[in-house]
Amino acid sequence: MIGFLLRRLVSGLVLLFVVTGGVFFLTYGTAVSIARNILGQNAAQDQVDAMNARLGLDRPLLEQYWSWLTGAVQGDLGNSFFTGEAISHSLSTRLPVTFSIVVVALLITVVVSSALGIAAAARGGLLDRVVQALVTLSYVFPVIILAIGMIYIFAVLLMWVPAIGFVPLLQSPTGWFASVILPAVTLSIAGIASLSSQIRGSMIDELKRDYVRTLRSRGVPEMSIMFKHALRNAASPALTTFSLLFIGLFGASFFIERIFALPGFGDFAVGATIQGDLPAVLGVTLFSTVLVVIVNMVVDVLQGWLNPKVRTR
Incomplete structure:
Protein backbone atom coordinates (compact mmCIF):
# COMPACT_ATOMS: atom_id res chain seq x y z
CA MET A 1 0.00 0.00 0.00
CA ILE A 2 2.87 2.41 0.77
CA GLY A 3 4.37 1.93 -2.69
CA PHE A 4 0.94 2.35 -4.23
CA LEU A 5 0.47 5.68 -2.45
CA LEU A 6 3.97 6.88 -3.33
CA ARG A 7 3.38 6.22 -7.03
CA ARG A 8 0.15 8.19 -6.93
CA LEU A 9 1.83 11.02 -5.02
CA VAL A 10 4.73 11.30 -7.47
CA SER A 11 2.39 11.30 -10.47
CA GLY A 12 0.29 13.98 -8.77
CA LEU A 13 3.33 16.20 -8.18
CA VAL A 14 4.41 15.80 -11.81
CA LEU A 15 0.90 16.78 -12.93
CA LEU A 16 1.00 19.87 -10.71
CA PHE A 17 4.35 20.96 -12.14
CA VAL A 18 3.29 20.40 -15.76
CA VAL A 19 -0.09 22.13 -15.46
CA THR A 20 1.07 25.18 -13.52
CA GLY A 21 4.17 25.55 -15.69
CA GLY A 22 2.11 25.32 -18.85
CA VAL A 23 -0.41 27.89 -17.65
CA PHE A 24 2.35 30.24 -16.49
CA PHE A 25 4.21 30.27 -19.80
CA LEU A 26 0.99 30.49 -21.81
CA THR A 27 -0.15 33.55 -19.85
CA TYR A 28 2.97 35.44 -18.83
CA GLY A 29 4.80 34.46 -22.00
CA THR A 30 2.27 35.93 -24.43
CA ALA A 31 2.88 39.09 -26.35
CA VAL A 32 0.01 40.87 -24.54
CA SER A 33 1.19 43.77 -22.36
CA ILE A 34 -0.10 43.02 -18.88
CA ALA A 35 0.90 46.43 -17.58
CA ARG A 36 -0.95 48.20 -20.41
CA ASN A 37 -4.07 46.16 -19.68
CA ILE A 38 -3.90 47.32 -16.07
CA LEU A 39 -3.19 50.99 -16.83
CA GLN A 64 9.59 34.99 -12.93
CA TYR A 65 8.38 31.38 -12.96
CA TRP A 66 10.98 30.28 -10.42
CA SER A 67 10.01 33.16 -8.16
CA TRP A 68 6.33 32.22 -8.39
CA LEU A 69 7.05 28.52 -7.88
CA THR A 70 9.19 29.03 -4.76
CA GLY A 71 6.56 31.36 -3.36
CA ALA A 72 3.77 28.88 -4.10
CA VAL A 73 5.62 26.11 -2.24
CA GLN A 74 5.64 28.40 0.82
CA GLY A 75 1.96 29.27 0.42
CA ASP A 76 2.53 32.68 -1.19
CA LEU A 77 0.62 32.88 -4.48
CA GLY A 78 1.34 36.56 -5.02
CA ASN A 79 -1.04 39.50 -5.10
CA SER A 80 -3.77 40.51 -7.49
CA PHE A 81 -2.59 42.86 -10.23
CA PHE A 82 -5.80 44.87 -9.92
CA THR A 83 -6.76 44.90 -6.23
CA GLY A 84 -3.43 44.16 -4.56
CA GLU A 85 -5.13 41.54 -2.36
CA ALA A 86 -3.15 38.39 -1.60
CA ILE A 87 -4.40 35.53 -3.80
CA SER A 88 -4.16 33.06 -0.92
CA HIS A 89 -6.46 35.30 1.14
CA SER A 90 -8.90 35.68 -1.75
CA LEU A 91 -9.11 31.91 -2.13
CA SER A 92 -9.46 31.30 1.61
CA THR A 93 -12.47 33.60 1.81
CA ARG A 94 -14.22 32.15 -1.24
CA LEU A 95 -13.51 28.44 -0.96
CA PRO A 96 -15.73 27.90 2.13
CA VAL A 97 -18.70 29.14 0.08
CA THR A 98 -18.09 26.71 -2.77
CA PHE A 99 -17.17 23.81 -0.50
CA SER A 100 -20.37 24.35 1.48
CA ILE A 101 -22.47 24.03 -1.66
CA VAL A 102 -20.51 21.13 -3.13
CA VAL A 103 -20.34 19.06 0.08
CA VAL A 104 -24.07 19.41 0.76
CA ALA A 105 -24.80 18.64 -2.90
CA LEU A 106 -22.59 15.53 -2.69
CA LEU A 107 -24.37 14.29 0.42
CA ILE A 108 -27.73 14.74 -1.28
CA THR A 109 -26.43 13.08 -4.44
CA VAL A 110 -24.93 10.05 -2.68
CA VAL A 111 -27.97 9.39 -0.47
CA VAL A 112 -30.58 9.85 -3.19
CA SER A 113 -28.53 8.09 -5.90
CA SER A 114 -27.81 5.08 -3.70
CA ALA A 115 -31.46 4.73 -2.73
CA LEU A 116 -32.69 5.06 -6.32
CA GLY A 117 -29.98 2.86 -7.85
CA ILE A 118 -30.30 0.03 -5.31
CA ALA A 119 -34.10 0.11 -5.35
CA ALA A 120 -34.21 0.04 -9.16
CA ALA A 121 -31.73 -2.86 -9.33
CA ALA A 122 -33.39 -4.89 -6.57
CA ARG A 123 -37.04 -4.39 -7.42
CA GLY A 124 -37.03 -3.86 -11.17
CA GLY A 125 -40.36 -3.63 -12.95
CA LEU A 126 -42.40 -0.47 -12.56
CA LEU A 127 -40.08 1.02 -9.94
CA ASP A 128 -37.10 0.63 -12.26
CA ARG A 129 -38.98 2.32 -15.12
CA VAL A 130 -40.05 5.19 -12.88
CA VAL A 131 -36.48 5.69 -11.66
CA GLN A 132 -35.13 5.64 -15.20
CA ALA A 133 -37.76 8.18 -16.27
CA LEU A 134 -36.80 10.49 -13.40
CA VAL A 135 -33.11 10.11 -14.26
CA THR A 136 -33.76 10.95 -17.92
CA LEU A 137 -35.87 13.95 -16.93
CA SER A 138 -33.11 15.27 -14.68
CA TYR A 139 -30.66 15.01 -17.60
CA VAL A 140 -32.76 17.10 -19.99
CA PHE A 141 -34.43 19.55 -17.60
CA PRO A 142 -32.67 22.96 -17.68
CA VAL A 143 -30.98 23.51 -14.33
CA ILE A 144 -31.34 27.27 -14.56
CA ILE A 145 -35.13 26.93 -14.84
CA LEU A 146 -35.13 24.65 -11.79
CA ALA A 147 -33.04 27.16 -9.82
CA ILE A 148 -35.30 30.08 -10.70
CA GLY A 149 -38.37 28.01 -9.90
CA MET A 150 -37.05 26.99 -6.48
CA ILE A 151 -36.08 30.59 -5.68
CA TYR A 152 -39.59 31.73 -6.57
CA ILE A 153 -41.34 29.02 -4.54
CA PHE A 154 -39.16 28.65 -1.45
CA ALA A 155 -37.63 32.14 -1.20
CA VAL A 156 -40.25 34.47 -2.65
CA LEU A 157 -43.60 32.78 -1.98
CA LEU A 158 -42.91 30.69 1.13
CA MET A 159 -39.97 32.81 2.38
CA TRP A 160 -38.37 29.74 4.01
CA VAL A 161 -34.86 30.57 2.81
CA PRO A 162 -33.06 33.65 1.45
CA ALA A 163 -33.02 34.09 -2.30
CA ILE A 164 -29.38 35.16 -2.51
CA GLY A 165 -26.29 35.55 -0.32
CA PHE A 166 -24.23 33.36 1.97
CA VAL A 167 -24.07 33.06 5.77
CA PRO A 168 -20.87 31.52 7.24
CA LEU A 169 -21.35 28.33 9.23
CA LEU A 170 -19.67 29.69 12.35
CA GLN A 171 -21.83 32.79 12.29
CA SER A 172 -25.14 30.91 12.18
CA PRO A 173 -25.52 27.17 11.44
CA THR A 174 -29.21 27.57 10.60
CA GLY A 175 -28.53 30.62 8.44
CA TRP A 176 -25.71 28.74 6.70
CA PHE A 177 -27.97 25.80 5.92
CA ALA A 178 -30.72 28.09 4.65
CA SER A 179 -28.27 29.86 2.35
CA VAL A 180 -26.80 26.70 0.79
CA ILE A 181 -29.68 24.23 0.59
CA LEU A 182 -31.29 25.60 -2.60
CA PRO A 183 -27.97 25.94 -4.49
CA ALA A 184 -26.94 22.47 -3.31
CA VAL A 185 -30.20 20.84 -4.42
CA THR A 186 -29.94 22.54 -7.80
CA LEU A 187 -26.34 21.43 -8.19
CA SER A 188 -27.14 17.83 -7.20
CA ILE A 189 -29.78 17.16 -9.87
CA ALA A 190 -27.43 16.21 -12.70
CA GLY A 191 -25.19 14.29 -10.27
CA ILE A 192 -28.10 12.17 -9.08
CA ALA A 193 -28.86 11.23 -12.67
CA SER A 194 -25.35 10.02 -13.47
CA LEU A 195 -24.51 8.34 -10.16
CA SER A 196 -27.84 6.53 -9.73
CA SER A 197 -27.52 5.11 -13.25
CA GLN A 198 -24.00 3.90 -12.43
CA ILE A 199 -25.07 2.29 -9.14
CA ARG A 200 -28.10 0.67 -10.79
CA GLY A 201 -26.03 -0.84 -13.61
CA SER A 202 -23.29 -2.09 -11.27
CA MET A 203 -25.80 -3.59 -8.84
CA ILE A 204 -27.67 -5.38 -11.62
CA ASP A 205 -24.41 -6.91 -12.84
CA GLU A 206 -23.44 -8.00 -9.33
CA LEU A 207 -26.83 -9.53 -8.55
CA LYS A 208 -26.49 -11.76 -11.63
CA ARG A 209 -23.18 -13.26 -10.52
CA ASP A 210 -22.74 -16.82 -9.33
CA TYR A 211 -21.71 -15.92 -5.79
CA VAL A 212 -25.06 -14.17 -5.25
CA ARG A 213 -26.96 -17.29 -6.29
CA THR A 214 -24.74 -19.34 -4.00
CA LEU A 215 -25.42 -17.04 -1.05
CA ARG A 216 -29.15 -17.18 -1.72
CA SER A 217 -29.09 -20.99 -1.90
CA ARG A 218 -27.45 -21.03 1.54
CA GLY A 219 -30.24 -18.96 3.01
CA VAL A 220 -28.30 -15.75 3.50
CA PRO A 221 -30.77 -12.88 4.05
CA GLU A 222 -31.43 -10.75 1.00
CA MET A 223 -30.53 -7.53 2.81
CA SER A 224 -27.17 -8.99 3.79
CA ILE A 225 -26.50 -10.06 0.21
CA MET A 226 -27.51 -6.66 -1.09
CA PHE A 227 -25.56 -4.41 1.26
CA LYS A 228 -22.72 -6.56 2.60
CA HIS A 229 -21.66 -8.29 -0.60
CA ALA A 230 -23.18 -6.88 -3.81
CA LEU A 231 -22.98 -3.21 -2.86
CA ARG A 232 -19.33 -3.44 -1.83
CA ASN A 233 -18.35 -5.10 -5.12
CA ALA A 234 -20.44 -2.58 -7.08
CA ALA A 235 -18.87 0.36 -5.26
CA SER A 236 -15.56 0.29 -7.17
CA PRO A 237 -16.89 1.56 -10.55
CA ALA A 238 -19.24 3.93 -8.72
CA LEU A 239 -16.25 5.47 -6.94
CA THR A 240 -14.75 6.49 -10.28
CA THR A 241 -18.02 8.16 -11.21
CA PHE A 242 -18.08 9.79 -7.78
CA SER A 243 -14.63 11.32 -8.25
CA LEU A 244 -15.59 12.73 -11.64
CA LEU A 245 -18.84 13.93 -10.13
CA PHE A 246 -17.08 15.80 -7.32
CA ILE A 247 -14.77 17.58 -9.74
CA GLY A 248 -17.68 18.29 -12.09
CA LEU A 249 -19.79 19.76 -9.29
CA PHE A 250 -16.91 21.98 -8.25
CA GLY A 251 -16.62 23.30 -11.79
CA ALA A 252 -20.36 23.69 -12.27
CA SER A 253 -20.68 25.65 -9.05
CA PHE A 254 -19.86 28.82 -11.02
CA PHE A 255 -23.29 28.83 -12.64
CA ILE A 256 -25.02 28.22 -9.33
CA GLU A 257 -22.99 30.95 -7.64
CA ARG A 258 -24.00 33.39 -10.35
CA ILE A 259 -27.70 32.54 -10.04
CA PHE A 260 -27.74 32.75 -6.23
CA ALA A 261 -25.24 35.66 -6.01
CA LEU A 262 -22.75 33.68 -3.92
CA PRO A 263 -19.14 34.95 -3.54
CA GLY A 264 -17.53 31.58 -4.22
CA PHE A 265 -14.49 30.10 -5.92
CA GLY A 266 -16.15 29.74 -9.33
CA ASP A 267 -17.23 33.34 -9.42
CA PHE A 268 -13.71 34.42 -8.43
CA ALA A 269 -12.12 32.22 -11.12
CA VAL A 270 -14.29 33.55 -13.92
CA GLY A 271 -13.82 37.15 -12.80
CA ALA A 272 -10.03 36.71 -12.72
CA THR A 273 -10.04 35.18 -16.20
CA ILE A 274 -12.19 37.91 -17.73
CA GLN A 275 -10.15 40.64 -16.06
CA GLY A 276 -6.82 39.06 -17.00
CA ASP A 277 -5.59 38.93 -13.39
CA LEU A 278 -2.78 36.44 -14.02
CA PRO A 279 -1.73 35.76 -10.39
CA ALA A 280 -5.35 34.97 -9.59
CA VAL A 281 -5.61 32.70 -12.66
CA LEU A 282 -2.48 30.83 -11.56
CA GLY A 283 -3.82 30.49 -8.01
CA VAL A 284 -7.09 29.10 -9.32
CA THR A 285 -5.21 26.69 -11.60
CA LEU A 286 -2.96 25.49 -8.79
CA PHE A 287 -5.81 24.87 -6.38
CA SER A 288 -7.97 23.16 -9.03
CA THR A 289 -5.11 20.81 -9.94
CA VAL A 290 -4.37 20.06 -6.26
CA LEU A 291 -8.05 19.28 -5.77
CA VAL A 292 -8.09 16.85 -8.71
CA VAL A 293 -4.93 15.13 -7.44
CA ILE A 294 -6.28 14.75 -3.89
CA VAL A 295 -9.67 13.45 -5.02
CA ASN A 296 -8.07 10.92 -7.35
CA MET A 297 -5.68 9.76 -4.62
CA VAL A 298 -8.53 9.29 -2.14
CA VAL A 299 -10.53 7.34 -4.72
CA ASP A 300 -7.47 5.21 -5.57
CA VAL A 301 -6.97 4.40 -1.89
CA LEU A 302 -10.62 3.45 -1.46
CA GLN A 303 -10.54 1.31 -4.59
CA GLY A 304 -7.35 -0.36 -3.34
CA TRP A 305 -9.15 -1.15 -0.10
CA LEU A 306 -12.19 -2.53 -1.92
CA ASN A 307 -10.15 -4.37 -4.55
CA PRO A 308 -6.52 -5.25 -3.63
CA LYS A 309 -5.74 -5.98 -7.30
CA VAL A 310 -5.87 -2.23 -7.99
CA ARG A 311 -2.79 -1.65 -5.79
CA THR A 312 -0.55 -3.48 -8.28
CA ARG A 313 -1.41 -1.13 -11.17
Whole structure:
Protein backbone atom coordinates (compact mmCIF):
# COMPACT_ATOMS: atom_id res chain seq x y z
CA MET A 1 0.00 0.00 0.00
CA ILE A 2 2.87 2.41 0.77
CA GLY A 3 4.37 1.93 -2.69
CA PHE A 4 0.94 2.35 -4.23
CA LEU A 5 0.47 5.68 -2.45
CA LEU A 6 3.97 6.88 -3.33
CA ARG A 7 3.38 6.22 -7.03
CA ARG A 8 0.15 8.19 -6.93
CA LEU A 9 1.83 11.02 -5.02
CA VAL A 10 4.73 11.30 -7.47
CA SER A 11 2.39 11.30 -10.47
CA GLY A 12 0.29 13.98 -8.77
CA LEU A 13 3.33 16.20 -8.18
CA VAL A 14 4.41 15.80 -11.81
CA LEU A 15 0.90 16.78 -12.93
CA LEU A 16 1.00 19.87 -10.71
CA PHE A 17 4.35 20.96 -12.14
CA VAL A 18 3.29 20.40 -15.76
CA VAL A 19 -0.09 22.13 -15.46
CA THR A 20 1.07 25.18 -13.52
CA GLY A 21 4.17 25.55 -15.69
CA GLY A 22 2.11 25.32 -18.85
CA VAL A 23 -0.41 27.89 -17.65
CA PHE A 24 2.35 30.24 -16.49
CA PHE A 25 4.21 30.27 -19.80
CA LEU A 26 0.99 30.49 -21.81
CA THR A 27 -0.15 33.55 -19.85
CA TYR A 28 2.97 35.44 -18.83
CA GLY A 29 4.80 34.46 -22.00
CA THR A 30 2.27 35.93 -24.43
CA ALA A 31 2.88 39.09 -26.35
CA VAL A 32 0.01 40.87 -24.54
CA SER A 33 1.19 43.77 -22.36
CA ILE A 34 -0.10 43.02 -18.88
CA ALA A 35 0.90 46.43 -17.58
CA ARG A 36 -0.95 48.20 -20.41
CA ASN A 37 -4.07 46.16 -19.68
CA ILE A 38 -3.90 47.32 -16.07
CA LEU A 39 -3.19 50.99 -16.83
CA GLY A 40 -5.30 51.26 -19.94
CA GLN A 41 -4.45 51.36 -23.62
CA ASN A 42 -3.80 55.11 -23.54
CA ALA A 43 -1.12 54.92 -20.82
CA ALA A 44 2.28 56.41 -21.63
CA GLN A 45 5.16 54.04 -22.31
CA ASP A 46 7.12 55.24 -19.28
CA GLN A 47 4.12 54.42 -17.08
CA VAL A 48 3.95 50.96 -18.63
CA ASP A 49 7.66 50.41 -18.03
CA ALA A 50 7.33 51.53 -14.41
CA MET A 51 4.40 49.18 -13.87
CA ASN A 52 6.32 46.27 -15.42
CA ALA A 53 9.23 46.97 -13.07
CA ARG A 54 6.93 47.21 -10.03
CA LEU A 55 5.25 43.90 -10.84
CA GLY A 56 8.54 42.20 -11.72
CA LEU A 57 7.44 41.60 -15.28
CA ASP A 58 10.66 43.06 -16.70
CA ARG A 59 12.65 40.04 -15.49
CA PRO A 60 13.37 36.97 -17.66
CA LEU A 61 10.40 34.62 -17.89
CA LEU A 62 12.17 31.66 -16.28
CA GLU A 63 13.20 33.86 -13.36
CA GLN A 64 9.59 34.99 -12.93
CA TYR A 65 8.38 31.38 -12.96
CA TRP A 66 10.98 30.28 -10.42
CA SER A 67 10.01 33.16 -8.16
CA TRP A 68 6.33 32.22 -8.39
CA LEU A 69 7.05 28.52 -7.88
CA THR A 70 9.19 29.03 -4.76
CA GLY A 71 6.56 31.36 -3.36
CA ALA A 72 3.77 28.88 -4.10
CA VAL A 73 5.62 26.11 -2.24
CA GLN A 74 5.64 28.40 0.82
CA GLY A 75 1.96 29.27 0.42
CA ASP A 76 2.53 32.68 -1.19
CA LEU A 77 0.62 32.88 -4.48
CA GLY A 78 1.34 36.56 -5.02
CA ASN A 79 -1.04 39.50 -5.10
CA SER A 80 -3.77 40.51 -7.49
CA PHE A 81 -2.59 42.86 -10.23
CA PHE A 82 -5.80 44.87 -9.92
CA THR A 83 -6.76 44.90 -6.23
CA GLY A 84 -3.43 44.16 -4.56
CA GLU A 85 -5.13 41.54 -2.36
CA ALA A 86 -3.15 38.39 -1.60
CA ILE A 87 -4.40 35.53 -3.80
CA SER A 88 -4.16 33.06 -0.92
CA HIS A 89 -6.46 35.30 1.14
CA SER A 90 -8.90 35.68 -1.75
CA LEU A 91 -9.11 31.91 -2.13
CA SER A 92 -9.46 31.30 1.61
CA THR A 93 -12.47 33.60 1.81
CA ARG A 94 -14.22 32.15 -1.24
CA LEU A 95 -13.51 28.44 -0.96
CA PRO A 96 -15.73 27.90 2.13
CA VAL A 97 -18.70 29.14 0.08
CA THR A 98 -18.09 26.71 -2.77
CA PHE A 99 -17.17 23.81 -0.50
CA SER A 100 -20.37 24.35 1.48
CA ILE A 101 -22.47 24.03 -1.66
CA VAL A 102 -20.51 21.13 -3.13
CA VAL A 103 -20.34 19.06 0.08
CA VAL A 104 -24.07 19.41 0.76
CA ALA A 105 -24.80 18.64 -2.90
CA LEU A 106 -22.59 15.53 -2.69
CA LEU A 107 -24.37 14.29 0.42
CA ILE A 108 -27.73 14.74 -1.28
CA THR A 109 -26.43 13.08 -4.44
CA VAL A 110 -24.93 10.05 -2.68
CA VAL A 111 -27.97 9.39 -0.47
CA VAL A 112 -30.58 9.85 -3.19
CA SER A 113 -28.53 8.09 -5.90
CA SER A 114 -27.81 5.08 -3.70
CA ALA A 115 -31.46 4.73 -2.73
CA LEU A 116 -32.69 5.06 -6.32
CA GLY A 117 -29.98 2.86 -7.85
CA ILE A 118 -30.30 0.03 -5.31
CA ALA A 119 -34.10 0.11 -5.35
CA ALA A 120 -34.21 0.04 -9.16
CA ALA A 121 -31.73 -2.86 -9.33
CA ALA A 122 -33.39 -4.89 -6.57
CA ARG A 123 -37.04 -4.39 -7.42
CA GLY A 124 -37.03 -3.86 -11.17
CA GLY A 125 -40.36 -3.63 -12.95
CA LEU A 126 -42.40 -0.47 -12.56
CA LEU A 127 -40.08 1.02 -9.94
CA ASP A 128 -37.10 0.63 -12.26
CA ARG A 129 -38.98 2.32 -15.12
CA VAL A 130 -40.05 5.19 -12.88
CA VAL A 131 -36.48 5.69 -11.66
CA GLN A 132 -35.13 5.64 -15.20
CA ALA A 133 -37.76 8.18 -16.27
CA LEU A 134 -36.80 10.49 -13.40
CA VAL A 135 -33.11 10.11 -14.26
CA THR A 136 -33.76 10.95 -17.92
CA LEU A 137 -35.87 13.95 -16.93
CA SER A 138 -33.11 15.27 -14.68
CA TYR A 139 -30.66 15.01 -17.60
CA VAL A 140 -32.76 17.10 -19.99
CA PHE A 141 -34.43 19.55 -17.60
CA PRO A 142 -32.67 22.96 -17.68
CA VAL A 143 -30.98 23.51 -14.33
CA ILE A 144 -31.34 27.27 -14.56
CA ILE A 145 -35.13 26.93 -14.84
CA LEU A 146 -35.13 24.65 -11.79
CA ALA A 147 -33.04 27.16 -9.82
CA ILE A 148 -35.30 30.08 -10.70
CA GLY A 149 -38.37 28.01 -9.90
CA MET A 150 -37.05 26.99 -6.48
CA ILE A 151 -36.08 30.59 -5.68
CA TYR A 152 -39.59 31.73 -6.57
CA ILE A 153 -41.34 29.02 -4.54
CA PHE A 154 -39.16 28.65 -1.45
CA ALA A 155 -37.63 32.14 -1.20
CA VAL A 156 -40.25 34.47 -2.65
CA LEU A 157 -43.60 32.78 -1.98
CA LEU A 158 -42.91 30.69 1.13
CA MET A 159 -39.97 32.81 2.38
CA TRP A 160 -38.37 29.74 4.01
CA VAL A 161 -34.86 30.57 2.81
CA PRO A 162 -33.06 33.65 1.45
CA ALA A 163 -33.02 34.09 -2.30
CA ILE A 164 -29.38 35.16 -2.51
CA GLY A 165 -26.29 35.55 -0.32
CA PHE A 166 -24.23 33.36 1.97
CA VAL A 167 -24.07 33.06 5.77
CA PRO A 168 -20.87 31.52 7.24
CA LEU A 169 -21.35 28.33 9.23
CA LEU A 170 -19.67 29.69 12.35
CA GLN A 171 -21.83 32.79 12.29
CA SER A 172 -25.14 30.91 12.18
CA PRO A 173 -25.52 27.17 11.44
CA THR A 174 -29.21 27.57 10.60
CA GLY A 175 -28.53 30.62 8.44
CA TRP A 176 -25.71 28.74 6.70
CA PHE A 177 -27.97 25.80 5.92
CA ALA A 178 -30.72 28.09 4.65
CA SER A 179 -28.27 29.86 2.35
CA VAL A 180 -26.80 26.70 0.79
CA ILE A 181 -29.68 24.23 0.59
CA LEU A 182 -31.29 25.60 -2.60
CA PRO A 183 -27.97 25.94 -4.49
CA ALA A 184 -26.94 22.47 -3.31
CA VAL A 185 -30.20 20.84 -4.42
CA THR A 186 -29.94 22.54 -7.80
CA LEU A 187 -26.34 21.43 -8.19
CA SER A 188 -27.14 17.83 -7.20
CA ILE A 189 -29.78 17.16 -9.87
CA ALA A 190 -27.43 16.21 -12.70
CA GLY A 191 -25.19 14.29 -10.27
CA ILE A 192 -28.10 12.17 -9.08
CA ALA A 193 -28.86 11.23 -12.67
CA SER A 194 -25.35 10.02 -13.47
CA LEU A 195 -24.51 8.34 -10.16
CA SER A 196 -27.84 6.53 -9.73
CA SER A 197 -27.52 5.11 -13.25
CA GLN A 198 -24.00 3.90 -12.43
CA ILE A 199 -25.07 2.29 -9.14
CA ARG A 200 -28.10 0.67 -10.79
CA GLY A 201 -26.03 -0.84 -13.61
CA SER A 202 -23.29 -2.09 -11.27
CA MET A 203 -25.80 -3.59 -8.84
CA ILE A 204 -27.67 -5.38 -11.62
CA ASP A 205 -24.41 -6.91 -12.84
CA GLU A 206 -23.44 -8.00 -9.33
CA LEU A 207 -26.83 -9.53 -8.55
CA LYS A 208 -26.49 -11.76 -11.63
CA ARG A 209 -23.18 -13.26 -10.52
CA ASP A 210 -22.74 -16.82 -9.33
CA TYR A 211 -21.71 -15.92 -5.79
CA VAL A 212 -25.06 -14.17 -5.25
CA ARG A 213 -26.96 -17.29 -6.29
CA THR A 214 -24.74 -19.34 -4.00
CA LEU A 215 -25.42 -17.04 -1.05
CA ARG A 216 -29.15 -17.18 -1.72
CA SER A 217 -29.09 -20.99 -1.90
CA ARG A 218 -27.45 -21.03 1.54
CA GLY A 219 -30.24 -18.96 3.01
CA VAL A 220 -28.30 -15.75 3.50
CA PRO A 221 -30.77 -12.88 4.05
CA GLU A 222 -31.43 -10.75 1.00
CA MET A 223 -30.53 -7.53 2.81
CA SER A 224 -27.17 -8.99 3.79
CA ILE A 225 -26.50 -10.06 0.21
CA MET A 226 -27.51 -6.66 -1.09
CA PHE A 227 -25.56 -4.41 1.26
CA LYS A 228 -22.72 -6.56 2.60
CA HIS A 229 -21.66 -8.29 -0.60
CA ALA A 230 -23.18 -6.88 -3.81
CA LEU A 231 -22.98 -3.21 -2.86
CA ARG A 232 -19.33 -3.44 -1.83
CA ASN A 233 -18.35 -5.10 -5.12
CA ALA A 234 -20.44 -2.58 -7.08
CA ALA A 235 -18.87 0.36 -5.26
CA SER A 236 -15.56 0.29 -7.17
CA PRO A 237 -16.89 1.56 -10.55
CA ALA A 238 -19.24 3.93 -8.72
CA LEU A 239 -16.25 5.47 -6.94
CA THR A 240 -14.75 6.49 -10.28
CA THR A 241 -18.02 8.16 -11.21
CA PHE A 242 -18.08 9.79 -7.78
CA SER A 243 -14.63 11.32 -8.25
CA LEU A 244 -15.59 12.73 -11.64
CA LEU A 245 -18.84 13.93 -10.13
CA PHE A 246 -17.08 15.80 -7.32
CA ILE A 247 -14.77 17.58 -9.74
CA GLY A 248 -17.68 18.29 -12.09
CA LEU A 249 -19.79 19.76 -9.29
CA PHE A 250 -16.91 21.98 -8.25
CA GLY A 251 -16.62 23.30 -11.79
CA ALA A 252 -20.36 23.69 -12.27
CA SER A 253 -20.68 25.65 -9.05
CA PHE A 254 -19.86 28.82 -11.02
CA PHE A 255 -23.29 28.83 -12.64
CA ILE A 256 -25.02 28.22 -9.33
CA GLU A 257 -22.99 30.95 -7.64
CA ARG A 258 -24.00 33.39 -10.35
CA ILE A 259 -27.70 32.54 -10.04
CA PHE A 260 -27.74 32.75 -6.23
CA ALA A 261 -25.24 35.66 -6.01
CA LEU A 262 -22.75 33.68 -3.92
CA PRO A 263 -19.14 34.95 -3.54
CA GLY A 264 -17.53 31.58 -4.22
CA PHE A 265 -14.49 30.10 -5.92
CA GLY A 266 -16.15 29.74 -9.33
CA ASP A 267 -17.23 33.34 -9.42
CA PHE A 268 -13.71 34.42 -8.43
CA ALA A 269 -12.12 32.22 -11.12
CA VAL A 270 -14.29 33.55 -13.92
CA GLY A 271 -13.82 37.15 -12.80
CA ALA A 272 -10.03 36.71 -12.72
CA THR A 273 -10.04 35.18 -16.20
CA ILE A 274 -12.19 37.91 -17.73
CA GLN A 275 -10.15 40.64 -16.06
CA GLY A 276 -6.82 39.06 -17.00
CA ASP A 277 -5.59 38.93 -13.39
CA LEU A 278 -2.78 36.44 -14.02
CA PRO A 279 -1.73 35.76 -10.39
CA ALA A 280 -5.35 34.97 -9.59
CA VAL A 281 -5.61 32.70 -12.66
CA LEU A 282 -2.48 30.83 -11.56
CA GLY A 283 -3.82 30.49 -8.01
CA VAL A 284 -7.09 29.10 -9.32
CA THR A 285 -5.21 26.69 -11.60
CA LEU A 286 -2.96 25.49 -8.79
CA PHE A 287 -5.81 24.87 -6.38
CA SER A 288 -7.97 23.16 -9.03
CA THR A 289 -5.11 20.81 -9.94
CA VAL A 290 -4.37 20.06 -6.26
CA LEU A 291 -8.05 19.28 -5.77
CA VAL A 292 -8.09 16.85 -8.71
CA VAL A 293 -4.93 15.13 -7.44
CA ILE A 294 -6.28 14.75 -3.89
CA VAL A 295 -9.67 13.45 -5.02
CA ASN A 296 -8.07 10.92 -7.35
CA MET A 297 -5.68 9.76 -4.62
CA VAL A 298 -8.53 9.29 -2.14
CA VAL A 299 -10.53 7.34 -4.72
CA ASP A 300 -7.47 5.21 -5.57
CA VAL A 301 -6.97 4.40 -1.89
CA LEU A 302 -10.62 3.45 -1.46
CA GLN A 303 -10.54 1.31 -4.59
CA GLY A 304 -7.35 -0.36 -3.34
CA TRP A 305 -9.15 -1.15 -0.10
CA LEU A 306 -12.19 -2.53 -1.92
CA ASN A 307 -10.15 -4.37 -4.55
CA PRO A 308 -6.52 -5.25 -3.63
CA LYS A 309 -5.74 -5.98 -7.30
CA VAL A 310 -5.87 -2.23 -7.99
CA ARG A 311 -2.79 -1.65 -5.79
CA THR A 312 -0.55 -3.48 -8.28
CA ARG A 313 -1.41 -1.13 -11.17
